[in-house]
């Protein structure tokens with residue numbers, strides 16, 4: 001069967017408050033290149049992804065074009081557009097940005113720019129799952145027991161661990177499904193929206209499949225994640241440059 005068109009929306013408009021660094025975390029350099037380069041390069045080299053819409057901080061469009069996209073020849077990046085205050089504002093900006101593409105995608109891969117270890121295996125499994133289910137997100141089974149707590153931080157419930165997955169990105173959807181879901185969300189006052197799957201679950205009542213991501217597909221969030229990322233990066237360099 002023919003492969004359907006896939007567009008990635010890569011989010012790079014966050015402030016990185018939890019990192020507490022002088023520059024936004026996605027522009028911190030590891031092994032001489034910014035974190036966002038590694039993320040975009042996985043999509044650039046992918047046989048699954050046809051093009052990329054990159055969402056950046058307002059006013060950073062020209063700088064990102066010169067210093068990231070053109071410098072590293074990331075030719076699949078078709079547009080660089082400003083994001084918004086919250087992650088869901090940036091996703092909505094990215095979804096509206098799809099309309100400027102010459103050909104509309106069948107599937108949209110929404111990805112955190114801060115998840116630099118996404119790889120071709122994850123993208124391939126994602127494509128297979130979105131073909132089957134129309135809505136799917138990468139994740140991994142929880143290694144820890146998870147507790148639901150009350151406002152005073154007392155445990156109120158311990159869900160069975162085999163039913164708990166930690167969710168990652170890419171979160172992948174049929175284009176019309178995710179656009180309609182976000183259009184409905186933006187008619188409301190969004191509250192506590194922390195991923196795209198929950199927008200589809202809540203607004204469209206459509207089930208979202210979880211598929212296997214990777215324990216290395218971490219989101220660089222706090223300073224210790226940078227130390228972990230250095231180890232993963234060194235391991236990958238060793239593997240590809242042997």
Ligand SMILES: Nc1ccn([C@@H]2O[C@H](COP(=O)(O)OP(=O)(O)OP(=O)(O)O)[C@@H](O)[C@H]2O)c(=O)n1
Pocket residue numbers: 011012013014015016017018019026055083084085086087088089090111112113114115219220221
């Ligand atoms: N308004 C926002 C908020 C987040 N993001 C992006 O969404 C991804 C996941 O968000 P997170 O890790 O929370 O990044 P930040 O919002 O930058 O971090 P923090 O919450 O610590 O400020 C990141 O790649 C981030 O750049 C975005 O594009 N627009």
Ligand SMILES: C[C@](O)(CO)[C@H](O)COP(=O)(O)O
Pocket residue numbers: 087112166167168169194195196219
């Ligand atoms: C979408 C996400 O990466 C799934 O784990 C996560 O919810 C993003 O949360 P953040 O607070 O915006 O980092």
